[in-house]
Amino acid sequence: MENLFLNHLKKNFPSISVSKLIIAVSGGVDSIVLFHLCLKLKLNFFVAHCNFKLREKESDLDEKFVRDLAIKHNIKFYTKSFNTKKLSNNDNKSIQMVARELRYSWFEELSKELNVKHILTAHHLDDSLETFLINLSRGSGIDGLLGIPEVNDTVYRPLLIFKKDEILSYAKENKITWREDSSNKKREYLRNQIRLEVIPKLKEINPNLLDNFSKSIDRLQQSKSIIKDKMDDFIKNVSFTRDEKIYFEINKIKKVSNIDAYLYELLKKYNFTQWDDIRDLLDSQSGKQIISKTHKLLKDREYLILVKNSEVENKSLLINKSSKEVAVSVGKIKVSIAKK
């Protein structure tokens, strides 16, 4: 496994071996194995640990376990605690979603602070299949069916070529100790249900499942790259930008035989979801518009015009008692305390 890992880094992420890294270590077997691999290859890394405070003492013991391991090997250790449950209640989001947002936003902060451009996480092939099946059961298209991306901005996932079984075997062979996360065994979370009830069945039916899944997502990634090429051609052909607005030429869009497919690819990144309305917009009166969380799409004679939706900022502001002004994206807001 060490050799496979090393060759994988050399071939696909040469920058990892020569850069300063942050490694996300929860204390579970995957991230602990990642820690040991990086140690063995003498990579230049820090350890970062999130304490989501979700399992009372257990969470604190995880933190201690990772801290002790880092200290023992003379690796710098960073940790941050979150009141995940409360934030999840406030935002009306699932705990897992909130934890993910907190984790990645802290990693980003930390990487800026430490001037590090590579954050490594220990996701593996089984995780990727889980993500695939979750997204399938949510109705995702090809983007959601690519599994977990190997690189996403500054986050790298060099263990995605390995199966959970391979990681476990490596840990046992090398007498590595780790901490079991008791919440991995709970059946209440969607991901855990897929992990514990669906995937074992699929593996039993086909022992080559994971290797073949890996081939499937490679093929899908290739398909995606062809779509990207076509969309680059298409965008160049049907649109232009002026004064921070993107103009799409309706006549040119209408020339393709599969308009829905192109409109979706063109506009999905601007958070639109009303695909039928957008299709109708092509033939509607000038002046009609469709609004997403972040953008506005306006019909104006022969164009659809895309503008950033800066009018409404749906943001909570924390205002200090002593503040007199608060900065927002369009300028400053003056504040004062009103008498009752």
Place this chain on the structure above:
Amino acid sequence: MENLFLNHLKKNFPSISVSKLIIAVSGGVDSIVLFHLCLKLKLNFFVAHCNFKLREKESDLDEKFVRDLAIKHNIKFYTKSFNTKKLSNNDNKSIQMVARELRYSWFEELSKELNVKHILTAHHLDDSLETFLINLSRGSGIDGLLGIPEVNDTVYRPLLIFKKDEILSYAKENKITWREDSSNKKREYLRNQIRLEVIPKLKEINPNLLDNFSKSIDRLQQSKSIIKDKMDDFIKNVSFTRDEKIYFEINKIKKVSNIDAYLYELLKKYNFTQWDDIRDLLDSQSGKQIISKTHKLLKDREYLILVKNSEVENKSLLINKSSKEVAVSVGKIKVSIAKK
């Protein structure tokens, strides 16, 4: 369901309502419901039934059941029996695969004989999800992950918009009787295992699974249509045909950043599988070639040349004792009986 079915036909397959049809009826609930729907809508159809002789008396009772039903409603009935087990042993293929080949090749014969251009089968959304998961566990790319196609040549599948549950409810509400296929309950077949053990679990975890799956394959179909557009552009740009040979210009192929993706899309329909070798062929000496079951890809200076592989015919010939000649694709072979 009748209305949904009718609207679906009108909108997506207007030719079905005005043509002569063959309906494939096994005797199971899906095809019996399809039969009743077509009856109700007064479509102009024949019934075709395959007897694969796999379940002894049961198979013959299925045939009788469908025949009686057709006669009762004054619909013309066609049937054919196959020695499926023997053929499966001869060809070293799975019984299910042989049955599928036999079924579709007989349907094709029959449609020519009866001069009918539409053959309807009763596949539904659950079947499509099974196919998706089977292909995923085999490592398919986007083509295998599109589920079951609604139209494939002359075969139409107008029930793909319905779930198995909806078909069952319709049958029960309308007091329709059908025959259970006992092999549907056996766990030995891959498809049955996926059907009986994996999909129920996925549905339990997410009751909207099928609706979302249906959205996923719609999205994938849209992706596929964009890939097709790009490949049409690409083929036009990098290749030309002369003397039944296709010439691919190597320099032009090399201009894309994702060569593997394009080579795969260009050549998969010619039965190649040696993708690494094909990639290497771009840079190898003139004269090198790669052979598939049906084609040959030859490097010749700045071209890869694709030719049909007519030299080797891998075919068994049944020769009659009294024959003096046997026709093959390239001419005739003279035969005579040798003395020992």
